[in-house]
Amino acid sequence: MNCPRCKSSLEEETIKDINVSIQVDCCTACGGKWFDKGELAQVEGLIEPIILEIRKIPNKTDQLTPLQCPSCDSQHFMQKVEHRRDKKVIIDYCASCKGIWLDKGELEAIQKENYFVTIGKLLKWVALGD
Numbered sequence: 001m002n003c004p005r006c007k008s009s010l011e012e013e014t015i016k017d018i019n020v021s022i023q024v025d026c027c028t029a030c031g032g033k034w035f036d037k038g039e040l041a042q043v044e045g046l047i048e049p050i051i052l053e054i055r056k057i058p059n060k061t062d063q064l065t066p067l068q069c070p071s072c073d074s075q076h077f078m079q080k081v082e083h084r085r086d087k088k089v090i091i092d093y094c095a096s097c098k099g100i101w102l103d104k105g106e107l108e109a110i111q112k113e114n115y116f117v118t119i120g121k122l123l124k125w126v127a128l129g130d
């Protein structure tokens, strides 16, 4: 699997918590992370945000660049989803496989409340088309 943004190959990274450990696919070049649907289901219950070494979100132009889903075979682009609390945070969401791509910085931007829970809420929001 390759990074949808910079095309570097993604490396598996394990996120550990007391209750759970999950593997996400991480781009060491640009710092983005890919969460697929099964992974997200596991992390929804986490309490502490874990990924913190992030300083700023990408600029608007970068964020609005259409990205292809790194997981699906098809060539379709992911949906752009604005975070409901911080519209500067634009998340890429694949409607087909329900995966989410977070650019470096987006994690920090949304981790002030439980970031995993936030993603869970976001997913429900996306699913409901609110």
Ligand SMILES: [Zn+2]
Binding pocket: 003, 004, 005, 006, 007, 008, 027, 028, 029, 030, 031, 032
């Ligand atoms: Zn990358």
Ligand SMILES: [Zn+2]
Binding pocket: 069, 070, 071, 072, 094, 095, 096, 097, 098, 099
């Ligand atoms: Zn997909």
